[in-house]
Amino acid sequence: MTTPLPTTELAHDAEEPVRDARGARPGRATWRAFRKLPLGVASLVVLALLVLVTVAAPLLAPYPASFGPDVLLPPGAGHPFGTDSLGRDVLSQVVWGTQQSVLVAVAASAIAIVVGTLVAVVGAYVPRIDAVVSMVVDLTLSLPVLPLMILVAALAGPSTSTVILVVAAFSWPEVTRLVRSQALTVVKLPYVDAARLMTRRHAWIIGRHVVPAVTPVIVVSVVVTASRAVLSAAGLAFLGLGDPTTWSWGRILYEAQTSGAMGSAWWLTLFPSLAILLLVLSATLVSISYDDARKPRGAGR
């Protein structure tokens, strides 16, 4: 007998997506409910702003220079976020760093989501593969993540692609775990059985019926995975394993650490840490609000 997977707040009783009382499609209904949640809306706005910064970076601040005349200036006129130990403007670094940090997070989580979902859904659909899948997932989850990431990144050489691949490689099992529990329930539902009777095109069944049913879980796990990816990438960059030629939030922290300035130049750690916090916090709150909006109220009390 295996240990039951813990029910998290993400895997709920599955149903075929139905229309609500007004006849609107489930997506619309969720959005309407979401709009009423202040925390969710606020977080969505913040997230949108961050995406805006990513896209509009060149308009917001000049690319950080190689060096500047004033070293380790605290925030003030001319340098709202201060300067680092080479006199470079920290605001520019944070703005341009948003691009890299978001890019890495999105790319890594995209890979992880696609791979993880595919594995989970196929595994749920085909019971024999499922046993293998669940074992591989548990095994990978039991590996010590950060040390292995350090090992691979150190040996493969620090670069953007290494970081993306390493983070993705350690994120997909979590996705599979989340999606699988939902997928397993869905696959047993009557309408899937009915579909199986009607056609032998399994890929069609999976794509048309199973995937939409697990989509809510995927949406939530996108956020979770992306948030973790941001933190992991920043952690790797902090250890010196990120791409040294592009600016990222982790790199600002790394340079602060290696120049011995962390204990005195508080602005060097505060602003990139705030940026990380903002991105992860807003993304996670959006997902929590989405989840609340999706499920019908009334189960709590």
Place this chain on the structure above:
Amino acid sequence: MRPRRAGATAAAVSVVLALGACAPQAPDGAEGRDPEADGGTLRIATTTDVVNFNPLIGNSRSDSWVTGLMYPRLLSIGDDGSKEPELALDWGYSDETTGWYEIRDDMTWSDGRPLTADDVAWTMNAVKRDAPSGTFTGQMTNFESAEAVSGTRVEIALTQPDSSVVEEIGFWGTIVPRHVFEPEGSVADFANGGDGDGWVGAGPFVLTQVRAGQSYTLERHEDYPLVAAGRAAAARVVYRVYPDINTELLALRSGEVDVIANSLPPAQVARLGDTDGVEVAEVTGLGYSHMTYDMDHPDLARTEVRRALAHAVDYDAIRDVVLQGQGDSTLSSPLMPVLSDYHDDSGAEYEHDPELSRELMESAGYDAGPGGRFPVSFRMIYPLQDPVTSQWAQLVQDGAAEAGITIELQGTERNTYLAQTQEGDYDIYAGNFAIMDDPMTNFALSYLPGGAINYTHVDDPELTALIERAARTFDEEAKIALMQQAAELVQAEVYDNVLYTQNLYVAHSSGWTGFVPKPSELLSVVNPVSIASAHRVPERS
């Protein structure tokens, strides 16, 4: 709830019991002693763990600092790079293939046995025989054998004339006690972990306690004639490991450590100097930072291209910003100013002139085209773990771009960097040497074809002839003249682009004084004589 509570309690109890077994007991005899009453404890911080206690093996800075307090060197180094007496009082050559050392007769090992020429000769012969992997072995190429001809005189036989080897072996050779090392077989395998009776050393302190990854405690050796008082002032020295330099700095500011052994990042030097309770000491640099251009690359084989690259670097910006003014120009010569005998004042540094770079490239037949960029691209490697080099690598890339030359940066972690360097897997090499004390040896290794650090892959018969002649010249003045000629050739042909020599700064608490700084990070304020002389500032009553 009960089984869970019982389980939790059982777990907690077992953890506590396990911990209970861990509490260390005071070593024998330590309880009566109070170090504070008799000189105090000097606490030194370092960022790398001390992992190896055999001074003949390895090349880690932290290891050398600790073993340096126990095992003496024959020679030390003065602020101008010339060798000074330490264990050896005098040294020289009796003929072209024989060298000699006269050592002190008043040194004893901490177990009471006297340190004699026999220990010195035995150490050298053992290193030659077993070839342990370290800098000492690297000096032994022309060494054949050593013999103790008296209690204080050692004579070494060479396989061919070599005018530097006596001083090089003298400086890099740490002497170990024969009666402790010989029974252990090969010195290349002996871990010297202090099993059994602990450690035996002849320095001002001897290791007594090792807490791996945390602290290394050394107690005073009561007989150290190299300081006037005959023994060290401090009763005890503790090396503490702080992997993060920021934590290290906090520990110094809070008074938990008294000295930071690793050199300070340039941007922190001024700040710390202004901090109450902290003093900053300057340590002469004995090394240099440089770039070499791989002459196996068809474009870089051309002198005009190398010259163009040399003129595209903003040397002043690097020294002012990256080093915060703490680096000196060597006038683009590998004979640094600190080597006052060798340094040639009449030379001049490559001028930062991007226009000149463009002209040189065009004269070599390259066409920049409408975009202003020449159709060449060079890959430059640099060690990521060195923040200073990482920073100026960026400036070099920017400067070259201004001159229309594309440099692609490839920063890698230390081991990959070492591997790439060994295999010649780069177009431009950026790096630094910490100790280049003997120009002769350095030139041989750097500019002779097949030299161990000939990263530019140069094979210039004229240069080779100059260096080989200098190796066989025992007359100092003639040797210097030859070396200067060689350096001029290196600079003219850009076989090496020396950017700066960096003076280092170390910080210590205001509560301690009496340090004797010596050049290079290897010695700095943590060399044995300095630690032995350091004492607490007397409290005002």
Place this chain on the structure above:
Amino acid sequence: MSIALFVARRLGRGVVTILFAVTVTFLLLRLLPGDPALAVASPNTTDEAREALLVQYGLDRPLIVQYVLYLGQLLQGDLGTSFTQSVPVVDVLLERLPWTLLLTVTALVLTVLIGIPLGVLAASREHTFLDRAVQVVGVTGQSLFVPSIGILLLLVFGLGLGWFPIGGAAGDNVYGAAWYGSVVAHLVLPAVSLTLIQLGSYVLTMRGTLIDALGADHVTLARANGLPYRRILWKHALRNALLPATTLIGLQLGFVVGGAVLTETVFAYPGIGRGIYEAVTQLDFPVLQGAFLLLAVTVVVVNMLTDIAYGFLDPRVKAS
């Protein structure tokens, strides 16, 4: 099924997990670029000397041969000798493991002690402002960047207020009973730092599972029968909710023990995490293999213990 079969199956799975971790590490180290001989050599080490080092490390032989030899060694309980320190890997690890265990267990205990009440508070007041506040705090905790927190704590409580020492696991030259006090003093800041990082996900999970448990049928039935809410909360729901949380601890341990790397580095705490980081920079293969093996064993053991605890606690499991 019988207890014996249950345990045997879990043991089997555990062995497979350990083998997997060992193999992954082994392959990664040898297939990725990096030359351990160079890591310990100096610039004037000759090529012959480097080759000799590789032979000494046993790295010159074919991959399969090395793997089989290594497995054979493991079965005899021999973890090999460190490349850089010339001492047995076992010694290196045993020096460091207790510190990591102390740090992680302390942080875990603190997390549970603080996390359960917070999770209960949030779940019992679902959808209220308090619940949202706890959620926000939880998510914030998950998003904190470890080294920043560490340096901040050291700055404020170590340097500023001087309440705690800065770095290290215990004072030097402190013996006997005083040593325990020193260990505790050095433990506080790193443990608090680690707790702050973990607390977020723990509270959120606790809250989530508790909400689900409260929604379950038998709870609704109990309420319909008139049992007071508080009693239901603590007796039925909490008990059910603690079970998945226990399993979560087991699964998270691998992440936590390895993740303590950053904490151990900032606080100069001499644990396995830091040992791994140093071994990576030194390319010390035997130590890395040994450390990952140790982590895998720890995770497997903890998972087995939680599964057994689960078996005791969950009436459904026991009954079958």
